[in-house]
Amino acid sequence: FVTARYADAVPAAWGLDVPGVLTALPRSAAPAIALTFDACGGPGGSGYDAALVATLRTHGVPATLFLNARWIDANPDTFESLAADPLFEIANHGTAHRPLSVTGRSAYGIAGTRDPGEVHDE
Numbered sequence: 340f341v342t343a344r345y346a347d348a349v350p351a352a353w354g355l356d357v358p359g360v361l362t363a364l365p366r367s368a369a370p371a372i373a374l375t376f377d378a379c380g381g382p383g384g385s386g387y388d389a390a391l392v393a394t395l396r397t398h399g400v401p402a403t404l405f406l407n408a409r410w411i412d413a414n415p416d417t418f419e420s421l422a423a424d425p426l427f428e429i430a431n432h433g434t435a436h437r438p439l440s441v442t443g444r445s446a447y448g449i450a451g452t453r454d455p456g457e458v459h460d461e
């Protein structure tokens with residue numbers, strides 16, 4: 340379904356600065372901060388900073404945790420604990436940690452997905 344829907348779409352932007360991505364709050368907004376952390380897993384390691392997570396919990400600091408499937412597979416008990424903790428929002432960091440491209444573009448030296456089907460799978 341996704342593959343068919345976007346089969347003929349032509350990409351118009353690539354990178355971190357693309358339409359629809361918020362990189363700053365409006366000037367009228369109250370000062371705020373959003374903490375986000377990535378757990379990528381894979382060849383670079385599937386560890387995490389347990390002391391950091393403990394500190395967030397101790398001080399009741401909410402955070403969004405972007406978890407890759409490789410990291411979840413390597414840390415199932417930790418994943419269950421984090422997912423059950425209302426302090427944390429669990430977010431999608433992919434399955435194989437591939438940049439989402441429809442043309443195979445790479446980012447950070449990592450080969451991107453090559454078409455909408457691979458984007459869907461990732």
Ligand SMILES: [Zn+2]
Nearest residue numbers: 377378379436
């Ligand atoms: Zn990552």
